[in-house]
Amino acid sequence: xxxxxxxxxxxxxxxxxxxxxxxxxxxxxxxxxxxxxxxxxxxxxxxxxxxxxxxxxxxxxxxxxxxxxxxxxxxxxxxxxxxxxxxxxxxxxxxxxxxxxxxxxxxxxxxxxxxxxxxxxxxxxxxxxxxxxxxxxxxxxxxxxxxxxxxxxxxxxxxxxxxxxxxxxxxxxxxxxxxxxxxxxxxxxxxxxxxxxxxxxxxxxxxxxxxxxxxxxxxxxxxxxxxxxxxxxxxxxxxxxxxxxxxxxxxxxxxxxxxxxxxx
Amino acid sequence: xxxxxxxxxxxxxxxxxxxxxxxxxxxxxxxxxxxxxxxxxxxxxxxxxxxxxxxxxxxxxxxxxxxxxxxxxxxxxxxxxxxxxxxxxxxxxxxxxxxxxxxxxxxxxxxxxxxxxxxxxxxxxxxxxxxxxxxxxxxxxxxxxxxxxxxxxxxxxxxxxxxxxxxxxxxxxxxxxxxxxxxxxxxxxxxxxxxxxxxxxxxxxxxxxxxxxxxxxxxxxxxxxxxxxxxxxxxxxxxxxxxxxxxxxxxx
Numbered sequence: 356x357x358x359x360x361x362x363x364x365x366x367x368x369x370x371x372x373x374x375x376x377x378x379x380x381x382x383x384x385x386x387x388x389x390x391x392x393x394x395x396x397x398x399x400x401x402x403x404x405x406x407x408x409x410x411x412x413x414x415x416x417x418x419x420x421x422x423x424x425x426x427x428x429x430x431x432x433x434x435x436x437x438x439x440x441x442x443x444x445x446x447x448x449x450x451x452x453x454x455x456x457x458x459x460x461x462x463x464x465x466x467x468x469x470x471x472x473x474x475x476x477x478x479x480x481x482x483x484x485x486x487x488x489x490x491x492x493x494x495x496x497x498x499x500x501x502x503x504x505x506x507x508x509x510x511x512x513x514x515x516x517x518x519x520x521x522x523x524x525x526x527x528x529x530x531x532x533x534x535x536x537x538x539x540x541x542x543x544x545x546x547x548x549x550x551x552x553x554x555x556x557x558x559x560x561x562x563x564x565x566x567x568x569x570x571x572x573x574x575x576x577x578x579x580x581x582x583x584x585x586x587x588x589x590x591x592x593x594x595x596x597x598x599x600x601x602x603x604x605x606x607x608x609x610x611x612x613x614x615x616x617x618x619x
Numbered sequence: 620x621x622x623x624x625x626x627x628x629x630x631x632x633x634x635x636x637x638x639x640x641x642x643x644x645x646x647x648x649x650x651x652x653x654x655x656x657x658x659x660x661x662x663x664x665x666x667x668x669x670x671x672x673x674x675x676x677x678x679x680x681x682x683x684x685x686x687x688x689x690x691x692x693x694x695x696x697x698x699x700x701x702x703x704x705x706x707x708x709x710x711x712x713x714x715x716x717x718x719x720x721x722x723x724x725x726x727x728x729x730x731x732x733x734x735x736x737x738x739x740x741x742x743x744x745x746x747x748x749x750x751x752x753x754x755x756x757x758x759x760x761x762x763x764x765x766x767x768x769x770x771x772x773x774x775x776x777x778x779x780x781x782x783x784x785x786x787x788x789x790x791x792x793x794x795x796x797x798x799x800x801x802x803x804x805x806x807x808x809x810x811x812x813x814x815x816x817x818x819x820x821x822x823x824x825x826x827x828x829x830x831x832x833x834x835x836x837x838x839x840x841x842x843x844x845x846x847x848x849x850x851x852x853x854x855x856x857x858x859x860x861x862x863x864x865x866x867x868x869x870x871x
Contacts, residue, residue, distance in 0.1 A: 397632075397633050492690055492694060495635050495690075496635070496733070498633060498635060500633060500635075519667070523635065523636075523637055523688075523690055524690035524694070525637065525639065525662070525667075525688075525689055525690045526689070526690065526693065527660050527667045527668040527671050527689070528668060528670075528671075529667070529668040529669070529670075532668075538665050539665070542665075
């Protein structure tokens with residue numbers, strides 16, 4: 356007798372051993388149809404590298420280069436990784452660019468939905484971050500993550516906002532945040548300049564600081580590009596700059612000895 | 620691919636968990652409880668932020684400290700607070716501490732097969748006015764204790780508490796016995812020393828310290844109000860009193 360009601364009325368499967376004839380370790384293997392059936396995005400393909408962001412006197416500033424890599428191939432060199440959401444928020448993403456585009460579509464839909472209510476309310480940076488972190492956490496809980504690290508920045512009601520969310524749903528807020536390689540290379544420079552001095556840091560200083568960090572990253576991060584954009588959010592709203600070119604000098608490379616291709 | 624990199628399908632398992640470091644600690648006195656946690660959040664060798672609270676006020680007399688995977692911790696606290704709000708709407712009073720403890724156990728066990736990777740310590744005042752600490756494992760096993768440390772520096776702090784709170788390996792002076800409960804000033808000194816020591820020896824502990832103190836109704840805060848960097852959080856003058864005490868920890 357098969358005591359499992361879910362098996363009643365179904366075709367018998369002799370491989371299933373319904374009577375427990377064999378000891379557990381000898382039971383014939385049954386094939387699970389779905390073992391390999393459902394496959395999810397489980398590695399990033401076309402990726403963006405670091406995003407940097409800082410708080411400054413009048414608001415927040417965020418920078419990301421224009422490269423989307425395909426593994427080690429610099430595949431798309433004109434991709435914008437900063438995205439305006441609503442009237443007082445900007446997001447910047449590293450990680451999988453197709454997942455990021457899905458997130459842009461999703462957020463734009465939410466902003467439109469809120470607008471059509473016509474109640475005079477719209478989403479500020481805190482709301483966008485809360486929403487995004489719920490989406491990211493729920494996707495990781497379904498073991499089907501959106502493979503990104505995202506910075507959310509904004510300025511609303513005289514208050515700066517800067518926070519992080521990633522594919523695990525981990526969130527935090529700080530005066531300066533960087534994703535990817537930026538967390539190792541740019542964060543020491545940013546913290547030294549920003550921590551405890553947010554209210555003194557002018558827009559020009561902030562812009563120069565991010566420019567320097569983007570240059571250091573371009574020198575050291577092999578998946579980066581010398582072309583980037585800066586987003587500024589302050590009392591006058593969101594502004595995403597045109598592409599900025601990094602001036603670099605490689606003449607020092609001539610003098611390096613001891614490794615590499617040259618023989619002496 | 621010509622380089623054969625796709626010859627064998629490449630499998631990379633997505634790991635839905637991470638460890639965000641930090642340490643929490645709670646000690647129960649006769650008529651008060653102290654619940655503390657550092658404010659550093661880290662992943663691997665990187666400090667993500669120097670201020671991410673791990674200790675949360677639940678009711679006028681209950682405080683919850685969470686440690687482990689920060690995303691799970693924040694979600695868990697959010698859900699506990701929501702359940703407590705529903706209880707308040709249904710019963711027009713705050714849920715008692717022992718009931719919150721049982722609630723937390725069932726909420727954790729409900730996720731037995733995809734656990735919240737979080738160590739919880741609940742502290743506060745019981746209905747009989749005594750200080751109480753409940754500690755939990757990630758799947759809901761729990762017990763009431765006099766003190767408990769959890770998190771990255773548990774292995775550094777708990778033995779110290781065993782010695783200083785439970786008087787393990789200490790002999791009382793001739794003709795005397797160890798006190799059952801310590802006064803608040805002694806407990807606060809032990810808590811602060813625990814965290815400064817853990818900060819010295821553990822890389823994931825530091826930056827800031829938040830200490831919540833809950834004092835039973837009608838009992839003296841024993842001079843706590845006059846300490847520096849203290850803020851009172853009590854909502855009613857005639858109920859239990861709650862304070863938060865902030866201290867800096869080394870940031871290296």
